Amino acid sequence: MSSQNSLQSVTTKTVPGPAPNGMGNGLFATEDIKVGGDVVHAQTPFVAVLDSSRLDDTCSGCFGKRQMQEGNADLKACTGCRVVRYCDRACQSKDWKFAHSMECKIFQKLQPQILPNNARALLRMVLRTGKGKYSPQELGVFSNLETHIADIQKNQTQMERVSLTTKAVKNYSETDMTEEAISAYAARLDLNSFNLTTALYDRIGLYLHPYAALINHSCDYNATVGFDGEELYVKALKPIKKGEQVFISYIDTTTPCHVRRGELSERYFFTCECTKCVNAPESETLSTAGKDDPTALVDVAEREALQLLQSASNETPQEAIKSLTSALNRLASHPNWPLTRQPYPQLRDQLILSYLATNNFSAAFIHAAIRYLRVDPVLYSPAHPIRHLHAWILAKLAIYLSQSFETSPLDPVRLEDYGINFHFVLWYVLADLASRQMESCTVPGFKRLVGANFGQVNQQFQAQGIDLSKNPQAKGMLAEAWKKLEKVVEAALERE
């Protein structure tokens, strides 16, 4: 049974406690938790703000939840500051009560400047504290979180950033809080905030919840975090036994050990000693030592591919497609580079995005199929939300191609030569997603979307007298469509 935590907005099957190996505090399961089960569910954040780039296209009240449900793209700007936008009065009024009533005038004075996301989040926390909007319990858990302020002080760039934001927020808010206290808030925000995402795992901002922030990191994690509007869900990726510590991943853990440890030490000030890092093969840990050795072929290939990946982010989608394809080809011809070894999967992810940006849905479909069939089963466990998201993207591309089939000379193979029935591919992917909803770590908004789409597709088949889940002849046709998809994937990989 979940218990209501002393923090009003949290339901959880965990309890906080001191964690071993210098990890500070952590969360421990109070009962056995099944895969896909809720570990922590927080209804409202301590603070959440949108990234500046999302202020115009995402509602600051529901964080895009209603937009996704209702397909509403017509947001109305706050008539006071014109910085934040809302679905309607209900979303506006919720945010007004939460913090906007205190910050609106400040935003008006600053126009046309818009504060960056971390400054807006810090301002909200300081203003809410001043108005007594946090309960003593919430402030208690928040104040006990790590700050690593001593480590930040050793790094001049980080220190300057914290101190500049602190001074600005003190000045704008006209608070009685000391600069030292505001700096501690800023440091806690940096260290403990999550990437706020939509139910489809698209990053939109920053989110802090002091109870969820107690969860420590492991590259061999047993839980994942997701968001549905302003609600935070931590779900069990593996079975978690009573008394076991809950771990999430703070970073992309599909990268080699030296990359993971570098990122963790830079942002979170610790060296990961999880089983995955401690047992990492030599090739993963030696990479830093061999960085300047021109004979280290693996290093050279990795570095070149990473450079291309980095430069592609500043190129037009058309240019990025060229750079990313040549980087993929280089790794494919390397004698020791499996499809699932980074940065190969990252290059493909980026390439799919670039193809989507140029409306080349056939090429995006082929790479999404490679990812679905060959990459994700190795990199992610079946309940992992990223695996479900990638399956969803493949399904959306199958919908598109089933309605308007267009190919391009850039496609890795000529899809028309394979006679794929996209309706069947779509049904299969959605049916598989729908059947695994219970043990999936995706958030309710994602599950609703999958359920609704699968229902629709099923109905369309049934309207034509076909019940794909029962009819043995239809099952044969499904298997046929799947074989063809396998052939497309094989042929595309041979040419890569």
Ligand SMILES: C[S@@+](CC[C@H](N)C(=O)[O-])C[C@H]1O[C@@H](n2cnc3c(N)ncnc32)[C@H](O)[C@@H]1O
């Ligand atoms: C988001 S906080 C987690 C809660 C924190 N343990 C606390 O007591 O406030 C992140 C910090 O926890 C510690 N931490 C998290 N995972 C760790 C790990 N695997 N090994 C060592 N320290 C870890 C580091 O100090 C890191 O900066």
